[in-house]
Amino acid sequence: MSLLRRASRTRPERRFYAPQSSAGDPWAIPSNGSLAAFTPSGVPVTEDTAMSLLAVAACVRILSTKVAGLPFDAIRMRGPLRENIDPAPIIVGDPFGGTNNTAYPSRRVGFGQLMVSLLLRGNGYCLVLARDTLGRPTRLQVLHPDRVRCGWAPDGSGQRVYQINRKPVPTENIVHLMGMSHPEAATGMSLIAYARNAISLGLAAEEFGGRFFGNGAHMSGILEVPGDLDKERARALKESFTASHAGLQNAHAIGVLSGGAQFKPISVSPEDAQFLGTRQAQNLDIAMLFGVPPHMLGQVDRTTSWGTGIEQQSLGFLRYTLEAWTGLFEDAWSAMLPRPHVAAFDLDALLRTDTAGRFAVYTQARTAGIMTQDEIRARENLAPLPDGKGADINAPLNSSASPKADGADPGAASAKSDAASGMEP
Template identity: 30%
Template sequence: MDIRSIFTRWLEPLGAGETAPSAPSASSELTDPDSDTFWIMTGTKGGSRVSVTERSAMTLPAVLHALEILTGVFAMTPMIYYRREADGKTRADNSHLFTLFHDRPNDAQSIFLFKEVLLGDMLMAGGFANFVHRDGMFRPKSLSRLNPRAVQPAQFWDRTDGLELFYDAQLPDGSSGRFSRTDIWHVPGFSRDGLLGVNRVKLLDDMLGSAVAAGEYARHFWENNAQPATLLKAKGKVNPEDKAKIKFDWKRMFSGARKAGEVAVLDQEMDATTLGATNRDSQFVEVRAFNVVEVARAFGVPPHLLYELSRATFSNIEQQSLEFIMYSMMPHYERVASAATHYFAEPGHFFEFLPDALLKGDVKTRWEAYKAARESGAMNADEIRRRENLQPIGGKAGEEYWRPANMAVSGEPNPTSAPPQP
């Protein structure tokens, strides 16, 4: 039996009493605590319990806002389908792939929501996966998002064809099976093996867990009327039953909402002593501010975008915003565009994001740059107007390129120069 027949056998539906044939699969490594794949997906080694989930991580305002910023900026940047030409590239506006990724990925979601979920899955779950619906000509017509935690790559490698990927996935209708690459488009996030993306939430469990714990401490502290733990000391011996009663009475009288300022009357020569350090001594405010910086560092977001302005200055915020696009967003753009090109693009075509609008400076700086480009002959008026979403002037006024009067083409006479004097 050759390889192709084996693949066909894998993809056939099972009959009564049949079991799925075994295959070398990454999914088998997901349950092995000592495997690198288990570490990549869970961020743990040796199967230790992971306490932070995506839901609990998003209870942190810094995580929620960082995710909102990254996915929002990503979703508002258009991805264009281009055709390569001898002198550059042109938009393939008439292609169904242009419409699929620029206007309408499916009937249920707008392109903004689709791309927002795409990057969100890559950041929080390590990868994005969707089922590719095709028309009668086998062309992609729509995309349905799959739960990234219910999609596991199954790989097969041989010396002739190299690596072949299949996907064990559960579909939105509840059915599951093994699908080929023609059915599943999978985009891993930052990856160490090229197949599975690193689960950021699980990998950063310690950092996110400490931030969540600080929030939980603040909630319980204020729920208890900002009263720290108390030690009740008696000079005589107290039996266990009386200890339990005293503890119950104290918590009933002085714990919970609207009980601050109550008067405690102690008998049996008992004293009340406060335990633990104060919030000032434990630097509670500084810890919570540092957690914001840690989240910003983990997600690649400048702290000032998360409203952590303790060390921000007005002179460096614009530069940090440009660096955010260049060093944080551009890798996400290229990762998704190259994955779409590899999977969908026809020969001589490619996908590319257009972050030009995000890289524009303030109005004064932008128009000074346009002026320099216009006067040096690098751009004409219509090209500048198109960048500003304005209608072209048309004719020579909009199409001609200027050349400074004091410049000429090397080796050619300048027709505007005066004739030499005898």
């Protein structure tokens, strides 16, 4: 088809519409349509379409599962001393009621849902379902951000007001986790909305690659023959050539063409192959956007920028990325506990090194009188020593129990040891 004929064809009308939210509530679509706006690449970006980009889905999965999987404890502060509360309050140990009721999510699932909301929408919301006799929350429900509207009170009091499905809800019944935000903003910023051009470029590259391979428009080569061939003769020539030269058994074989026929191979042009480099660049941009080390997305050539070794890379990931997200949960949950109680994640699990390194640290901790044997065994998922022998912080390093703990006479034990070694007491 000539260029003039292509240009003269009537093209179908392109309609722009706001995609429906994953929550199924049309009221939840932003009035300005910012998340559904088309980008220069021609691909609309919402929180749902962004998740179809592999790099975005991988970053959301890594961050949400890491934060949700960390141990979460209630701590009593006694001046500078920290003491774990065992058992932890319900709002810390089982805030969503999923332990004894399969209809509600567990703490891990609930925290994961809140992290997904924070990463994609900049805000996470919970509704207080139950309180104890002192009015402190004991049961929460994770809300989809599309159901919630947040703004400032019109009376100028500086208090946030909330609506769920257009119905006002008391502010004290909402737990609001807010990501990055502008000054005087009632809600957090959506990373997807601000980075939609970069995400749309990655989506366009994936769509280009899918159409490139799916349409099959690229041929490995063409056969040229003098004169015109009808469809039957052209099909017969193609099938004959394919049968003689295609397949592994015909690899590197010598071909013979007669009748003036010529075979011309076609290679992928640099312009067509450029989308591979574009995808790699977009993966790096998405990793930078979410603060995820590139090596976690398969960019293994950039691991040294986050440190050498698993421990250093995990430390950088914790320091520059995870601490910002875990702090949001700790602040929100600490506000629901009586003072001086606070909620905190145990981040030591992310810094767990190899066996030799861990035992070297344990030895130093025992020598300095910082950890007992039972505390060390607990770190290694081992049971404490019987009869409280591992609770003595002053116990000898080369013995599981001191002579006094066994009821023996220290002097007799020393004399027996000297006699066995041939020394006079």
